[in-house]
Amino acid sequence: MRRDHPAEPTHRIYCPKRFSVKRISGNRIRATLLAGIFLAAGALAQTPRPTAASGAQRTSGDSVGPYNKQIVDPVAADRGRHLYATECVECHGPTARGTDTAPNLVRSNVVMHDRTGSELGPFMKKGHPLQSKTSSAALTAEQLSDLSHFLKQRVDDALKRQPMGDHINIITGDAAAGKAYFEGAGKCTGCHSLTGNLAGIGSRFAEPVDLQQAILFPTGRGRGGRGPSTAPVMLTVTQPGGQPMKGELVFLDDFNGQLRDSAGKLHTFTRTPTTKVEKTDPLAEHHALLDRLTDKNVHDLVMYLETVK
Amino acid sequence: MNRPRNAASALSLLLLLASAIYAQPPMPTDxxxxxNGDFSGRxxxxxxxxxATNIKSLTLSWAWRLNASGGSSSNIRSTPLMMDxxxxLSTEDNAFAVDARTGREIWHYVWASSGGRHNGNKGMAMFGNFLYFETGDCHLVSLGKDDGKxxxxxxICDLDQFYFASVAPVVVGNHVIAGVSGDDTDVGGYLESHDPETGELQWRFYTVPQKKGDAGSETWPNEDMSSHGGGMTWVPITYDPDLKLIYVTTGNPQPVIAYANRKGDNLYTCSLVALNADTGKMAWAFQTSPHDTHDWDSTQTAVLFDGEISGQPRxxxxxxxRNGKFxxxxxxxxKAIVSTEFVKTNWSLGFDAKGQPIPDPAKNPSLAGTLVSPxxxxxxxxxxxxFSPATGLFYVNASRNYGEFxxxxxxxxxxxWAGNSQGSWSENMLEALDYKTGKVKWSHKWEGGAxxxxxxxAGNLIFTGAPGGSIEALNATTGDPLWHARLPSGVSNSPVTWELDGTQYLLVGGxxxxxxxxMLAK
Structure with a gap:
């Protein structure tokens, strides 16, 4: 399935636009693609470049043993990028993910199994069309290694679970509708004020997506694990015949609990079916909001609050 | 007559009744x-x-600490086996034999790994004097049961394509059934059968069509997408020996979150598939998450039990x-009998005529973010x-949560992946579902993730790890918490039980x- 498909214009995301080889002349393609590939590389350079090994070690500590994958050499990959643009890109496309005329190299077993030319070499020796019409068997060991590093870099791109390159622009909403929701159905003004606790909210986050995450998940388990500071969950515990004990929730399970009183003292209690445990979560309204928010509400709110600088 | 004896006889009566209704053989007790303890997954x-009456007397008999290289090798995710x-017990790249009466180690085997993802080995299979387990670097390994050699x-898979292996194999008849894992790149899933004696491959079932014309290929745009379409098999199969059918549950399609190049239902990803055990040929399939775009692997255990629907034994x-549907x-x-939700979700538009959920396209991941539950x-x-045949209830640790996709x-x-879910808010509970309706009979709320x-x-008990680091027992009929013991590292695997020399043991890894x-008191 290969169709031209206009990239959505409002998003500053890494979206190499597909192109038709038939429509543009060869020289122009090469110039455009070379620029495109460089652009992509520039964008990617903003985030730490993963190596093949680090791609696999995405979750720290979940890979062990003598890992024999090829570590991408960025300098060699850069040389490989030039070679790719000169000899391969017209058929295999700017991201090496294939076109109507040639297969996806990111999924190629030759590329996956290759180590600095170990598989590409024998493959090219057999003869493979190149853009320059020269013999693929004449590619040197260094050229094959460079090409291998470039293609492994493309595999790394596919391994990433983060946005590639530029940050996503998630501001797509309607500020007026966001304001209406903030002041109306959202009931946000019950706790928040744009001149009080949300003063300058639109400038507080590195990225709009962080603001969006803070609206949705204010306990801070979102991006980067940082959320706005929030008041603690409070407990009121009453044992049968006893006085209520109040404090900040430290620990609670089916059999025990622990709270910290206003003087900072820890109290541990036994929890039985007759123990009355009341929890007051200052974010309860935020959690309840998740059941009511539409995606339009979310995008409108982000747009509106982004304007509060 | 003291009360425990009363309770015990009431329980035996309950069991007797249960065994009269349910024809399935019970799990061995020794x-x-x-x-899963047997083939049924119950x-x-x-x-x-x-x-439920005497559980407060349950006490620690022994604890055994494994000695491995750390990380996932030192974390017991797997379910142990016990025989004679x-x-x-296996962890990543390690296998152990431990005396069940004393907790003394008998042997320890270490596999020299060449890499791969190590995210938690799930256990071993046993056949006569042999053991089988998978390794993160894509091997199916067989050891001698007595000497660990x-x-x-x-x-069984290609490390270079970012596959890895972690599932517990299961031996059915003359077949070691082994699944594979991996969703870093776009590769196809499969299930393999190996000869238990020689290890030779007997058959391989691809969960996604390898070529145009294969079953399910009409639900993919082309062969390239379908053959790289995911559908990993990383949770142990269940098996019905009478029907000779293996029940395998399959993972998410690839690419995981982005979907522009895989229009269609993407069979047989996110599916429950029945296979002939001898041939690996598909008998039927039911897709629990058509065209998944949220990483909802349907690799949850397919639990086999005999029951009664509208007065008929079935x-x-x-x-x-994982997508919240039961x-x-x-x-x-x-054929579907019950299709419902066990937690409230927001991503589907009901069920189709086959009982499969209809995804709401408005809840697909988007550039600006889509709020989806779960x-x-x-x-x-x-x-x-x-599943307890004594209570007729299906129990599951559940989570109602949201993420922005x-x-x-x-x-x-x-x-x-080309996308992801970020952030989370959740409430978590142990649910007991009536299998005839899918309705929640009771729900026990946890104070954290579970x-x-x-x-x-048959002691009318449910055992589970609990937030806060405890192994906990609840009343199977009511959901009331009855007993717990806090472990230094919390619970990391699924509890099991057996009887040795007249004593019932409860085993749990932390x-x-x-x-x-x-239960040392007689």
Whole structure:
């Protein structure tokens, strides 16, 4: 399935636009693609470049043993990028993910199994069309290694679970509708004020997506694990015949609990079916909001609050 | 007459009644020979020496700490096996035999790994004097049961394509059934059968069509997408020996979050598939998450039990899926009997005529973010549920949660994940579902996340890990918490039980330590 498909214009995301080889002349393609590939590389350079090994070690500590994958050499990959643009890109496309005329190299077993030319070499020796019409068997060991590093870099791109390159622009909403929701159905003004606790909210986050995450998940388990500071969950515990004990929730399970009183003292209690445990979560309204928010509400709110600088 | 005896006789009566209605053979009580204790996936033990009345006397008999290189090798995710008084346990790249009466180590085998993802080995299979387990670097390994010596190893997947292996194999008849894992790049899933003696490959079933014209290929745009379409098999299969059918549950399609280049239902990803055990040929399939775009692997255990629907005895299979839906099917035909939700979700527009959910396209991931319940972790996950024929209830540790799903690659040819779910809010509970309706009979709310496997017993008990680091027992009928013991590293695997020399033991792994609790009072 290969169709031209206009990239959505409002998003500053890494979206190499597909192109038709038939429509543009060869020289122009090469110039455009070379620029495109460089652009992509520039964008990617903003985030730490993963190596093949680090791609696999995405979750720290979940890979062990003598890992024999090829570590991408960025300098060699850069040389490989030039070679790719000169000899391969017209058929295999700017991201090496294939076109109507040639297969996806990111999924190629030759590329996956290759180590600095170990598989590409024998493959090219057999003869493979190149853009320059020269013999693929004449590619040197260094050229094959460079090409291998470039293609492994493309595999790394596919391994990433983060946005590639530029940050996503998630501001797509309607500020007026966001304001209406903030002041109306959202009931946000019950706790928040744009001149009080949300003063300058639109400038507080590195990225709009962080603001969006803070609206949705204010306990801070979102991006980067940082959320706005929030008041603690409070407990009121009453044992049968006893006085209520109040404090900040430290620990609670089916059999025990622990709270910290206003003087900072820890109290541990036994929890039985007759123990009355009341929890007051200052974010309860935020959690309840998740059941009511539409995606339009979310995008409108982000747009509106982004304007509060 | 004291009360425990009363309770015990009431329980035996309950069991007697249960066994009259349910024709399935009960799990053995003097061993734990497969990942789920038997082939059914019920994780229900007919043992009742430890029961809802006397459980407060349950006490620690021994604890054994494994000695491995750390990381996932030192974290017991797997379910141990037990036979003839010896426990067989695997962690990533390690296998152990431990005396079940004393907790003394008998042997320790270490596999020299060449890499791959190590995210938690789930256990071993046993056949006569042989053991089988998978390794992160794509091997199926067989050891001698008595000496822990390597017999053979077979490569079952390609590390270079970012596959890895972690599932517990299951031996059915003359077949070692082994699944594979991996969703870093776009590769196709499959299930393999190996000869238990020689390790030779007997058959391979691809969960996604390898070529145009293969079953399910009409639900993919082309052969390139379908053959790289995911559908990993990383949770142990269940098996009906009478029907000779294997029930395998399959993972998410690839690319995981982005979907522009895989229009269609993407069969047989996110599906429950019945296969002939001898040939690996598909008997039927039911897709629990058509065209998934949220990483909701449907790799939750397919639990086999016999029940009664509208007064008729039926052979059933049930699954509480990661996408929040609960299904009960006829396991002979694959026809749906119950299709419902076990937690509230916001991503579907009801069920189609086959009982499969209809995804709401408005809840697909988007560049600006889409608020979806559940998040990519799902409403439940790999950890095993349990079904008690004594209560007729299906139990699952469930989560109602939200995530914001972002698309990272808006081209028409995304690869890998190309998106993700970020942030989370959740409420978590142990649910007991009536299998005839899927209705929640009781729900016990947890004070935190509860990614724990379950065990039910004829003692009217449910055992589970609990937030806060405890192994906990609840009343299977009411959900009331009855007993707990806090472990230093919390619970990391699914509890199991057996009887040795007249004593019923409860075994649970917590980090690098296996704990054996026992009802020592007679």
């Amino acid at each position: 061993s734990w020979p497969t990942y 994780r229900f033990s007919p043992l009742a020496k430890i029961n 008084g010896v426990i067989y 390597l017999r053979w190893s077979k490569t 052979k059933l299979v049930a699954q509480a899926a 299904f009960v099917l006829d396991r002979v035909t694959g 998040n990519s972790g799902g409403s439940t996950n790999w950890f095993p549920p349990t 972002y698309l990272y690659d808006a081209t028409d040819n995304p690869q890998g 990614s724990y496997g379950l065990l039910s017993t 980090g690098d330590t296996l704990y054996a609790f026992a």
